[in-house]
Amino acid sequence: MKKLFSIIFFGIALVISASNVSGQTSSAFEKVVCPTGITATSCGFVSVPENRGKPEKKIKLFVTITKAKTQKQEPLFFLAGGPGEHGSQYAVLATAFPTRDFIAFDQRGVGRSQPALDCDTTAAGSESSIAAGDALLKTLTTCGENWKTQGIDLSAYNATESAADVNDIRLALGYEKISLYGVSYGTRLAQEVMRTFSPSLKSVLIDSVIPLQIDRVADTLYSIDEALKKVFATCKAEADCNNRYPNLEAEYQNLYQALNTKPLEVTLGKEKLLMSGNTMQGIVFISMYSAFGIAELPQLLFGLKAGRANVLQGKFVENFLNAVSTGISSGAFFTHECRGEFAFSSLAQLRRTYVALPQWANSFSSSVGIAGERGFTLCQNLGLTTPSGLENTAVTSPVRTLLMAGEFDPVTPARYLAIASAGLNNSVSVTMKGGAHAVSLSSQCGLSIMLAFFANPEAPLDSKCANQGSIRFQ
Numbered sequence: 001m002k003k004l005f006s007i008i009f010f011g012i013a014l015v016i017s018a019s020n021v022s023g024q025t026s027s028a029f030e031k032v033v034c035p036t037g038i039t040a041t042s043c044g045f046v047s048v049p050e051n052r053g054k055p056e057k058k059i060k061l062f063v064t065i066t067k068a069k070t071q072k073q074e075p076l077f078f079l080a081g082g083p084g085e086h087g088s089q090y091a092v093l094a095t096a097f098p099t100r101d102f103i104a105f106d107q108r109g110v111g112r113s114q115p116a117l118d119c120d121t122t123a124a125g126s127e128s129s130i131a132a133g134d135a136l137l138k139t140l141t142t143c144g145e146n147w148k149t150q151g152i153d154l155s156a157y158n159a160t161e162s163a164a165d166v167n168d169i170r171l172a173l174g175y176e177k178i179s180l181y182g183v184s185y186g187t188r189l190a191q192e193v194m195r196t197f198s199p200s201l202k203s204v205l206i207d208s209v210i211p212l213q214i215d216r217v218a219d220t221l222y223s224i225d226e227a228l229k230k231v232f233a234t235c236k237a238e239a240d241c242n243n244r245y246p247n248l249e250a251e252y253q254n255l256y257q258a259l260n261t262k263p264l265e266v267t268l269g270k271e272k273l274l275m276s277g278n279t280m281q282g283i284v285f286i287s288m289y290s291a292f293g294i295a296e297l298p299q300l301l302f303g304l305k306a307g308r309a310n311v312l313q314g315k316f317v318e319n320f321l322n323a324v325s326t327g328i329s330s331g332a333f334f335t336h337e338c339r340g341e342f343a344f345s346s347l348a349q350l351r352r353t354y355v356a357l358p359q360w361a362n363s364f365s366s367s368v369g370i371a372g373e374r375g376f377t378l379c380q381n382l383g384l385t386t387p388s389g390l391e392n393t394a395v396t397s398p399v400r401t402l403l404m405a406g407e408f409d410p411v412t413p414a415r416y417l418a419i420a421s422a423g424l425n426n427s428v429s430v431t432m433k434g435g436a437h438a439v440s441l442s443s444q445c446g447l448s449i450m451l452a453f454f455a456n457p458e459a460p461l462d463s464k465c466a467n468q469g470s471i472r473f474q
Helices: 002-010 087-096 129-149 159-172 185-200 216-237 239-244 248-261 277-287 291-305 316-327 330-340 347-356 358-364 373-382 416-423 444-455
Strands: 030-032 042-051 054-066 076-079 102-105 178-183 201-207 264-268 271-275 400-406 427-432
Touching (some): 042 159, 054 087, 054 159, 076 087, 076 159, 087 102, 129 330, 129 373, 159 185, 159 330, 178 444, 185 201, 216 239, 216 248, 216 291, 216 347, 216 358, 248 277, 248 291, 271 277, 277 316, 277 358, 291 316, 347 358, 347 373, 400 416, 400 444, 416 427
Parallel strands (some): 076 102, 178 201, 400 427
Antiparallel strands (some): 030 042, 042 054, 054 102, 264 271
């Protein structure tokens, strides 16, 4: 199934030194009619330098503004994930913040921003993971060559430049102080803004945090493996789950071997997918992005064991694939990951992870994503092997910060909070029991903690509900 292979291969989750970007200013806000489906007061573009080392060439960032109903607090900027996720779609979140302006925008190279680094990867799917990896690598390389032919400087599409974009949007809209709300890759971008532009920030919330100083290429498979083991242990500890799905971990291993021996043809959306054991692990990985997907996992695995061809239909994983396949600008994903992650890692370090976790390596090694060998090849093909700025150096900032994580998150685990908060001396961390990825957006408790923090960042945070969550297995 083409969407599945592209997303599994991506590994989904979104220059110059900082001293040279702090003095840049952007153009004024160029207002346009808001597109259908964008629920904002106004929409428009802010022009910024594509490369602040060569400021004469401009690109346009698509920005949405939802004005406060009662202006009482500083504006809030939402930083989307991916990298490459269309941030403007989050304008709908403004309803939760009636006392402040809410700014959502498409980061450079993304969505309605110009240029958009969109690459049609739908033709790269295959039932063979190796063939799919090769096809996706070829497709993305060709797109990269086309962008370069158009005069696009791919090296400028990174978090260092994006952080300066946030400041330029702030200046263009006439705001003195702002707060930041970043999720997933948006937490990485938020930290870059904190590195250079802390004086302009009132408070920061980062949910599903990526510490800048880790080797995420080499660590990602460990995070996935840890999360799945927690799922197995939680099901075993709960009488109802253990009774309905006994020996879940052993059944998982047996199913993995059986499907690799004899793949099962299943229906996903309107397409047929030949499900091998390695492909099944990709499905499991995607399911663990959400507590809803985790709750379905035992049922899904036992359904595959029983040979039910329609077991994936209506499940979280099917809905997630449909949403992500249309909401990510794949070119921006890789330009950011090449210079922000792969450039700070090495193929040797990734292969050490493969030796430690050979079963996961079988599912991801041929991919083009964050835990795949072909990711290094693509970065070489795109000419993006030089590290971007200080993006692997931890941030030190006095800005009041809330860091959030989910207990079962397979890509930004709770153990990352202590690493990321080490230099944030005015921060508090919360781990949501029973939560997965993007906990502030996926549970009532997470939402309430997020709203309470932004209402009064310096007040003691009541996070008792974070210890009361659980996975309700189906």
